[in-house]
Amino acid sequence: MDQPTLALCASALTAAAVGIAMITDLRWRRIPNVLTFPAMAVGLLLRTYFQGWEGLALSLCGLIAGPGLLLLLHTGRGLGMGDIKLAAAVGAILGPPLTLVAMLLTALVGGVLAIASQLRPGGVLAEVLSMAMIGLPGMHRFAKAHAAVPQSTVPATIPYGVGIAIGSLLTIVVYWCTESASWFLWHVTRVASL
Secondary structure (H helix, E strand, O other): OOHHHHHHHHHHHHHHHHHHHHHHHHHHOOOOHHHHHHHHHHHHHHHHHHHHHHHHHHHHHHHHHHHHHHHHHHOOOOOOHHHHHHHHHHHHHHOHHHHHHHHHHHHHHHHHHHHHHHHOOOOHHHHHHHHHOOOOOOHHHHHHHHHOOOHHHOOOOOOHHHHHHHHHHHHHHHHHHHOOHHHHHHHHHHHHHO
16 A cells, blocks of 8 residues: 555554643543553554555554563653553554654653653752752742742652653654654664764
8 A cells, every 4th residue: 555645644643642642641640541542453453454464563563662662761660551551552553663763752851851840849859959059149039939839739740641742743753854764763873872
C-alpha cells in the first residue's frame, strides 16, 4: 500500500492519542485505559492493513520497544502504568525506529519537567534557590513567597504523559521534515555519545 498514507494516518493517530493523554494527565494525573488500549489496537490494525504481516510484526516490536526503552531509561522508577501503556500505544502506531527516537526525546523532556517541578513553590530546588539568593536585591520577596507555601500543596507526581506527548510530537515533526527516522536516530546517538 501507500507509504505516505500510512505515515499520515500514523502521525494523525499519534497526535490525537498523545494530545488527549496530555490533557487527561495534566487535569487528573491519569492516562485512561479507554484511550491507550484502543490506540494500541488501532496501531496494530493500521500497520497490518498497510504493510501486511510485516507491518504487524513492526507494530508489535514498537509496542514492546516503547515501554521497554522508557523503563530502561528510568530504571523503572517514577513512571505510572498509564505512562507505560501510552508508550506502548505510541510504539504500536509509529513502529520501532520512530518509537526509539520518541522515547529518547521523551526522557529528555521528562528531565526538564522534573527540574521544573522542583522549581515550584515548596519544591526542593525552589527552597535551595530561595535560600541561596536571599542576599540578592529583590529576592527577599521571592524567598518569603516560597517560604509561605506549605509542602503538602506540591504534588509528588510529574505528569509524564506531557513528556511522552512532546517527545512523540517532536519525532513526528522531525520525521515529516526529514522523511527519515534513521537520520534522526544517527544524530541522537551521536549527541548522546558526546
